[in-house]
Amino acid sequence: MNSQEEINDFVRDGYKQYLPHLTIDPVIxxxxxxxxxxxxxKWIGYDGWGLPGGFIKRRESLSEAAHRILQDRTGLESVFLQQFQVFGDSPYRVKERSPGEVSGKYGFVVEDSWLFERTLSIGYFALVDYSxxxxxxxxxxxxxQWCDVNEVPALLFDQNEVVDKALITLRHQIYHQPIGYNLLPEKFTLPEIHKLYETILGKELDPRNFAKKLVVLGLIKKLDEQRAxxxxxxxxxxxxxxxxxxxALKHGIVHTY
Amino acid sequence: MNSQEEINDFVRDGYKQYLPHLTIDPVIxxxxxxxxxxxxxKWIGYDGWGLPGGFIKRRESLSEAAHRILQDRTGLESVFLQQFQVFGDSPYRVKERSPGEVSGKYGFVVEDSWLFERTLSIGYFALVDYSxxxxxxxxxxxxxQWCDVNEVPALLFDQNEVVDKALITLRHQIYHQPIGYNLLPEKFTLPEIHKLYETILGKELDPRNFAKKLVVLGLIKKLDEQRAxxxxxxxxxxxxxxxxxxxALKHGIVHTY
DNA sequence: GCAAAAGTGTTCATACTACACCCATGT
DNA sequence: ACATGGGTGTAGTATGAACACTTTTGC
Known part of the structure; x- marks a missing residue:
């Protein structure tokens, strides 16, 4: 979507192809x-950083939409991608946008558009190898830009909340589901997966206990090879x-009462 | 909403007041x-059982909408209510509804309506004392009807999936958050809360270990009174x-690696 | 031989599981 | 006295937390 004609068409008639009032905003x-x-x-017209995002086509399932949007932005297929929350409470998510907020900033004037209407956002998060x-x-x-999770600037709308919640969910989930399949090469070393977990959790983990746990859970097996x-x-x-x-992905890990 | 005029207005012009394409379907x-x-x-026109549900007003936050819908149906305010998933993948959630599917069944004919368009559903679950x-x-x-969770009949659309997922989420959550505040009288006995947990989890729990755990977690305290x-x-x-x-509600219970 | 990173085992404390008997109450 | 449900404690096991030294490798 880059010709002026396509843009005009999207702004004017996009609602014929997409569901209005709803976006998918993946935290990648x-x-x-x-x-x-x-x-x-970097979103033109808002002059600030924000999440990638997109609309749901009228004849496309929700997960198809999420994967499509992710693929359009990153070129990746079949990564770990998970819905985690709908955002519809922030003032930004309740009010309409004013035409003035958008119009003119793209180099042309729009008087009215489905894009100005209130939109809720379905939060997804994905885990990819960014290289x-x-x-x-x-x-x-x-x-x-690829921005360190500890140095996220002020984002558009309520998207800082979306990012925070995504990170909390990811960290919570890592205790209940294995991760790493899409982030590590097929064969990896203990220090590599160890560091992965430390980085995601943002804290140190004892290497002995960590390795022991993964092996006890049966998630990884040692090969007869070494890496120089x-x-x-x-x-x-x-x-x-x-x-x-x-x-473990499907059924989760642990539980007690 | 019960006069014929109000109905007509809702079917024809409801989209002016409500967001289209989105419903909130609480599993109560x-x-x-x-x-x-x-x-x-029991939904007229579909001739089957389904979840209560409602639309989001255009100038209402998402949680306000969820609470309003719950209150309209049950009269209850301030119960435990939580969003858990958006449903948009089932075939029912992708296609439009045909006018014939609805029209005529209510005793009048509608040729076109925002209600026939595709709707995604935001799943919420609530926990209430149904008395x-x-x-x-x-x-x-x-x-x-109040239907036992183990005997849920075939519901409209993909709502059986919604119910299943709600129950799974509730059971999962009970390991990480306390529940019972809205379901038990202010003062309750150990056998009462014990049975509550057993019923929700659908399995037996050792009464000694159970009581011990609640006390160790500091969630309940013994009073100097007894009940006859x-x-x-x-x-x-x-x-x-x-x-x-x-x-514990806010921060959750347990975690390890 | 030295610097840097990998590998490994044990102890202690805590938490979970399983289990059975006595107590209080109203009839 | 008895039937019914309430209350309680302990021993064994498993799991998690803490912790330090030795090995390998290339230079």
């Missing part, structure tokens, strides 16, 4: 090089146990 | 007399520790 967590970042786009991502911007966005890593002892390689991993 | 869990039930309504509920039906619903219960030993009364309860 990218892990790479021992850092956890989120993808932000594999090719970010695509469009007419409404002219830049992107320069002037240091070669760590062993591990693999996820696919069945145990899938099972 | 009612506990009473050691049974866990959900509230179902305190006064169910209100309206033009579209002509009966209600006929020809048996009088059980002690307990109260929730409000601060600990609120704290």
């Amino acid at each position: 967590f990218g892990y790479h090089d021992q850092q956890l970042k989120i993808l932000l786009l 594999k991502v090719t970010v695509t911007t469009d007419f409404f966005t002219n830049a992107h 890593i320069g002037p240091h002892r070669s760590p062993y390689l591990y693999q996820f146990e696919k069945e145990a991993y899938e099972y | 869990f009612g506990y009473h007399d050691q049974q866990l039930k959900i509230l179902l309504l 305190k509920v006064t169910v209100t039906t309206d033009f579209f619903t002509n009966a209600h 219960i006929g020809p048996h030993r009088s059980p002690y009364l307990y109260q929730f520790e409000k601060e600990a309860y609120e704290y």
